[in-house]
Amino acid sequence: MSPARATPAPLGTAAALALGDDALVLSHRLGEWAGNAPVLEEDVALANMALDLLGQARTLLSLVGDEDELAYLREERAFRNVQLVEQPNGDFAHTIARQLYFSVYQQLLYGQLAAEDGPLAPLAAKAVKEVAYHRDHAEHWTLRLGDGTAESHERMQRALDALWRYTGELFEPVDGLPVDWTALHDGWLTAVTGVVEQATLTLPGGPQSGAWTAGAGRQGIHTEPFGRMLAEMQHLHRSHPGASW
Template sequence: MTSTVNAAALALGDDALVLSHRLGEWAGHAPVLEEEVALANIALDLLGQARVLLSMVGDEDELAYLREERAFRNVQLVEQPNGDFAHTIARQLYFSTYQRLLYGRLAATGDGDFAGLAAKAVKEVAYHQDHAEQWTLRLGDGTAESHERMRRACAALWRFTGELFQPVEGLDVDWRELEADWLASVTAVLERATITVPDGPRTGAWSAGAGRQGLHTESFGRMLAEMQHLHRSHPGATW
């Protein structure tokens, strides 16, 4: 396993792990029982992907529970707090669209290091995107309040979307083409949901995004503390 493959596995694995934990935070708090199960199912799919990817790099538990904040390589989008339900859905729409397009390309490489995982995961991710899309349509084209909340969430997270397309070393992907496809796909959903596509910057000085270099936003530290405290308090504990 070369070091660039390791780095890529860490980046994709951390994306999946961190978003999985965020979605897991909805357990006991989701607006309705059915939706809680749906979010937990998505979280479990992502956790499964994270386990495979992190195991390519080393011991999955050590990587998940014993690394410091600066050692995580996930994009900043996935660590953003759940906010209201619209924020969770906007985050999912942006990320799952990216993941579906990326995994689709990795699966098509046939014999790349990630082809096997991607071929399996792309089916899961397609469902995640569909779930987020269905909710975006219903909230955007729903009541005045749901429209406003959905619009606000899409706008607030927009500046985190440029980072998704910073090339990850070790992945043989045309990132510009990936970004163009992502923009087209997200734009189509937002337009159907009667939401104006946000016009804020996605790259440059006023955008966010250095998660792949280990720089994270404020709330990530608190999330990690909660995620890691059991393992750190009781090293080697088993069921």
């Protein structure tokens, strides 16, 4: 860890870690599509969004400490990402549902942070413009799948339903973030409802959190697939410490 980075404002640390882990974990999940996406254009699109998120993660984690140590040497319980981003890619509809829920949230969140004068404002002001394209991508695919064939409609609905219970955690307040969480949730719900209805889909009706999911990821409690994802993500660095190319 370089000395210049050793004393970040304590207020920003928990927040930078939480948002940095969200970006890092979702980046890795999207990266898993490289070479596997349904068409070449999507392979490229998902990898590009993964790269945007990786850039955000690097900036945020560098506010906390050494980015490589934080990404590759922490145990599962030390990660502070929401459980939504660690959910497996599933079929393409699941990835799009996860993208829709998360990119709308991230754009609204960064929008609020960019307007504040906090330590995260410079990154937020930059990233909000990138995330606008992620949201645009997710919205178009939600419309295309929802209002597509019977099969794509059913799969898109199933994906929205399956991930709905992870969306409540997005709006659990994070220490040090100057965010109006109620307004964030309202704005998110309005935007997501609009896209879902236009796509002839139904907004899931159940609760947005289970008893054990509300804020759990932010406290280091993760779902089973996350351990396997981390093992793959960290394996190379742990096996060959300090390797470079």
